[in-house]
Amino acid sequence: xxxxxxxxxxxxxxxxxxxxxxxxxxxxxxxxxxxxxxxxxxxxxxxxxxxxxxxxxxxxxxxxxxxxxxxxxxxxxxxxxxxxxxxxxxxxxxxxxxxxxxxxxxxxxxxxxxxxxxxxxxxxxxxxxxxxxxxxxxxxxxxxxxxxxxxxxxxxxxxxxxxxxxxxxxxxxxxxxxxxxxxxxxxxxxxxxxxxxxxxxxxxxxxxxxxxxxxxxxxxxxxxxxxxxxxxxxxxxxxxxxxxxxxxxxxxxxxxxxxxxxxxxxxxxxxxxxxxxxxxxxxxxxxxxxxxxxxxxxxxxxxxxxxxxxxxxxxxxxxxxxx
Numbered sequence: 001x002x003x004x005x006x007x008x009x010x011x012x013x014x015x016x017x018x019x020x021x022x023x024x025x026x027x028x029x030x031x032x033x034x035x036x037x038x039x040x041x042x043x044x045x046x047x048x049x050x051x052x053x054x055x056x057x058x059x060x061x062x063x064x065x066x067x068x069x070x071x072x073x074x075x076x077x078x079x080x081x082x083x084x085x086x087x088x089x090x091x092x093x094x095x096x097x098x099x100x101x102x103x104x105x106x107x108x109x110x111x112x113x114x115x116x117x118x119x120x121x122x123x124x125x126x127x128x129x130x131x132x133x134x135x136x137x138x139x140x141x142x143x144x145x146x147x148x149x150x151x152x153x154x155x156x157x158x159x160x161x162x163x164x165x166x167x168x169x170x171x172x173x174x175x176x177x178x179x180x181x182x183x184x185x186x187x188x189x190x191x192x193x194x195x196x197x198x199x200x201x202x203x204x205x206x207x208x209x210x211x212x213x214x215x216x217x218x219x220x221x222x223x224x225x226x227x228x229x230x231x232x233x234x235x236x237x238x239x240x241x242x243x244x245x246x247x248x249x250x251x252x253x254x255x256x257x258x259x260x261x262x263x264x265x266x267x268x269x270x271x272x273x274x275x276x277x278x279x280x281x282x283x284x285x286x287x288x289x290x291x292x293x294x295x296x297x298x299x300x301x302x303x304x305x306x307x308x309x310x311x312x313x314x315x316x317x318x319x320x321x322x323x
Contacts, residue, residue: 030080033072035088038065042088046095049106054099056109059117062092066124073131086132092125097139100167105145140210142166144175146191152219159193161216163205176206185218198222 041062048054072079079085101108101115108114129136146161153159165172177187181201186194193203198220206213 030078031072031076032080033069033085035081035084038062038069038092039088041065042092042095045099049095049099052103052105053107054101054109054114056114056117059114059121062096063117063121063124066092066121066128070124070127070131073128082132085128086134089125089128089132089134090137093129093134093137096121096125097136098142098167100142100169102168103142103166139167139170141170141172141207141212142210144205144207144212144214146205146214146216148216150217150219152221153195154221155195155197155223157195159195159218161191161193161203161205163191163214165207165212172207172209174208176208177203178206179203184220193218195220 041058045054045058045062048058069085096118099118100106101111101118126136143166145164145166147164148161151159163175175191177189177191179185179187179193179201180203181199182196184195184197184199184201185203186196187203191205195218200217200219202215202217204213204215
């Protein structure tokens, strides 16, 4: 009985060995897929896309290699280097499914042809991954772009920025907005920015699932305080004052008396000017009134004095003592 159990165990081990050898022999007879061209295309594609560039040749090459892999899997159903192929497929999934030909910072050679090649590439990749039961990796956001890096404005100004997320085909959950200083700049959950105080602050938006973010530096200018304007003092216009015309007093004519006439001595002389004012002159003034020092000259008569001009009269009588 004991011998029988040992025999059974030995038989089982021998059977397992035989099956293992058979599988090994069978595996050596399975065809293998040349993964070198596909790996090279994927490596170049990854480098180019990281540098914001996509070459159509690499897209077409990878698409052809994956199409050849799918054709082999359909015919043989299994290949000898399955584990290596699965590794390459996962790498392809991580690269290809994040390519976005609509990203404005990415340079696409021949966009129409590249878009078509990328669609074929993704289709072939999905088929190969389904064959091996490989789940597609989750694709996260690569970058967020809010369009501006800095802004300068005045207190009270409002600003709305619209974030653009890439790849464009990836769904995102929540965008988080924040300001480094709410006394300078405030921001709502919808990205509405308000400048509230002088200074500089940074507004940042973050896609909370991937962690990618973008920010804008905002400078708020201090208000300019203008000095109060003092109106000019207007001086009142002074009207010229016309002095009243004083009426000349009417003086009674004084009869002229003459002492020591024609002698030029110190005797006084009296008379009446052309303005009707009486006067008295001494001997020296007498000569001036007579018109000279010649004693033979006649005195001015009242009629002659009335005919002389006022200027001549003024000069003539400037030393006269008026009564």
